[in-house]
Amino acid sequence: MSSKKIVNIIAYIFVAVILIFVFTKGKPVEKPASSEIYSMNTICDLEIYGKDKEAALQKSVSIINTINSIVDDFSPQSDVYKINENAGIRPVKVSKTTIDILEKAIQIAKQTNGAFDPTIRPLLVIWGFKNKNYRVPTEEKIKAALKLISYQDIVINKEDNTVFLKHKGEGIDLGGIAKGYTLDKIKEALDNFNIKSALINMGGNVLTYKNPPNGSVWRIGIKNPRGSGIRGIITVKGTKFISTSGDYERYFIKNGVRYCHIINPKTGKPARKIISITVVSDKGYLGDALSTAFFVKGKEFALQNATRFNVGVVGFDDKMTPFISNNIKELITIYNEAR
Ligand code: ADP
Numbered sequence: 001m002s003s004k005k006i007v008n009i010i011a012y013i014f015v016a017v018i019l020i021f022v023f024t025k026g027k028p029v030e031k032p033a034s035s036e037i038y039s040m041n042t043i044c045d046l047e048i049y050g051k052d053k054e055a056a057l058q059k060s061v062s063i064i065n066t067i068n069s070i071v072d073d074f075s076p077q078s079d080v081y082k083i084n085e086n087a088g089i090r091p092v093k094v095s096k097t098t099i100d101i102l103e104k105a106i107q108i109a110k111q112t113n114g115a116f117d118p119t120i121r122p123l124l125v126i127w128g129f130k131n132k133n134y135r136v137p138t139e140e141k142i143k144a145a146l147k148l149i150s151y152q153d154i155v156i157n158k159e160d161n162t163v164f165l166k167h168k169g170e171g172i173d174l175g176g177i178a179k180g181y182t183l184d185k186i187k188e189a190l191d192n193f194n195i196k197s198a199l200i201n202m203g204g205n206v207l208t209y210k211n212p213p214n215g216s217v218w219r220i221g222i223k224n225p226r227g228s229g230i231r232g233i234i235t236v237k238g239t240k241f242i243s244t245s246g247d248y249e250r251y252f253i254k255n256g257v258r259y260c261h262i263i264n265p266k267t268g269k270p271a272r273k274i275i276s277i278t279v280v281s282d283k284g285y286l287g288d289a290l291s292t293a294f295f296v297k298g299k300e301f302a303l304q305n306a307t308r309f310n311v312g313v314v315g316f317d318d319k320m321t322p323f324i325s326n327n328i329k330e331l332i333t334i335y336n337e338a339r
């Protein structure tokens, strides 16, 4: 037997073994480069496969830390902190990234009639969601804070790279868009590496990158919003962003009423039309901001506007009845009870 033939046979066996391994055992063919970090007020899980996985992991972690250092409204060094400190006083020089996130946030605010509003901060403060000292504010306090909620008061100057909030007391909070935006930047970075597959989860904002390591579809569990386990599965192919907003991660209960961390900018009170909503999108920032906006607006608006934004939605209304937009019906399995 010629040596070339032997090499061919070995190569053939190798391929066959890999195929069996992948398709019959369903296990990953290689170990991912992985990391779990705490950033943006949540746990971020990264799993990356492919030749450049170590470098891509390092880059992804650095993207998370960089954007966190910009949007962290408790850190005096952050752009958002400085903008808020100087509200009604003077414009503040910020990074291009800050301007980019703010422009996207304002765009979604306009498109959702202000249901998503990046100037929501004063309301988060009076409800205690900023310092975990939860309380139901008086109607007067809510009224006063409502006057400070207005995305139209964000003045961006792209020549000087400055941002200005028109009135004292106004404040920006990017908690409803920053994680999705970060996933967009991670996706762009992964495109520049030799990467086969990746799964990035930032506290319920998920990026599936290319195919999973052991098959052709990703199966993402839909958490049970009222208890443990999962209530369903989303099946997605390739690169997608899946964002969930719900009332079950950050909330408090007072006199039997549940108050969650997503606030309706029109009423000044925590939104309570639905229990949870998951948005499947081709853009991270869009899915993230829309999950928040749809949570405020409720089931009908979400179902009616899904195609307009080119996203799919699946959620549970206030009676825990599931709803799914037509464009992703075939991708969703809902269980009758938690598993
Ligand atoms: P999570 O951050 O838990 O994944 P969301 O993406 O829905 O959930 O974002 C909720 C966060 O968005 C809140 O913690 C707060 O920082 C901010 N937020 C709350 N209400 C609004 C709103 N109406 N518009 C924009 N941002 C909001």
Ligand code: MG
Binding pocket: 176, 177, 243, 244, 245, 287, 288, 289, 290, 291, 292
């Ligand atoms: Mg969101």
